[in-house]
Amino acid sequence: MNVIKVSANSRTAAVAGAIAGVMREHRYAEVQSIGAGAVNQAVKAIILAKGYLVNDGIDIICVPNLLMLRLTAKFGPLSN
Amino acid sequence: MNVIKVSANSRTAAVAGAIAGVMREHRYAEVQSIGAGAVNQAVKAIILAKGYLVNDGIDIICVPNLLMLRLTAKFGPLSN
Numbered sequence: 346m347n348v349i350k351v352s353a354n355s356r357t358a359a360v361a362g363a364i365a366g367v368m369r370e371h372r373y374a375e376v377q378s379i380g381a382g383a384v385n386q387a388v389k390a391i392i393l394a395k396g397y398l399v400n401d402g403i404d405i406i407c408v409p410n411l412l413m414l415r416l417t418a419k420f421g422p423l424s425n
Numbered sequence: 426m427n428v429i430k431v432s433a434n435s436r437t438a439a440v441a442g443a444i445a446g447v448m449r450e451h452r453y454a455e456v457q458s459i460g461a462g463a464v465n466q467a468v469k470a471i472i473l474a475k476g477y478l479v480n481d482g483i484d485i486i487c488v489p490n491l492l493m494l495r496l497t498a499k500f501g502p503l504s505n
Contacts, residue, residue, distance in 0.1 A: 381465035406486045409468045
């Protein structure tokens with residue numbers, strides 16, 4: 346299942362639509378965001394998605410968690 | 426039950442302690458925040474509080490929601 350990645354510039358309605366779609370299919374969705382602006386958009390999108398799913402009889406609860414990113418550096422020309 | 430109000434400058438550990446305390450007593454806590462920075466601190470505090478409560482056998486799930494603020498203006502001298 347694809348993780349829904351949210352940035353500070355993501356439109357909440359679009360993210361909420363994605364969350365609702367994944368929730369309908371899997372009854373579970375994973376949302377990732379980095380930074381305060383992105384976390385804020387994600388929370389607002391979850392609230393919106395909750396509304397989208399009311400008629401499907403699906404209620405959203407969320408379990409926030411921290412994500413450890415493993416950053417790797419590659420040295421070489423930019424085209425790599 | 427008191428609502429836990431979180432600002433962008435709130436210390437996550439302090440907020441998490443407050444959430445954990447209220448959760449232990451009521452099995453329910455209400456957290457309010459306004460603005461991206463504050464929402465971010467609140468989400469981080471919930472994640473921390475989840476850790477604080479593991480040994481109590483309490484698991485946190487959260488249900489984000491929008492809050493309608495009713496702003497009222499009073500006209501008169503500042504001392505009022």
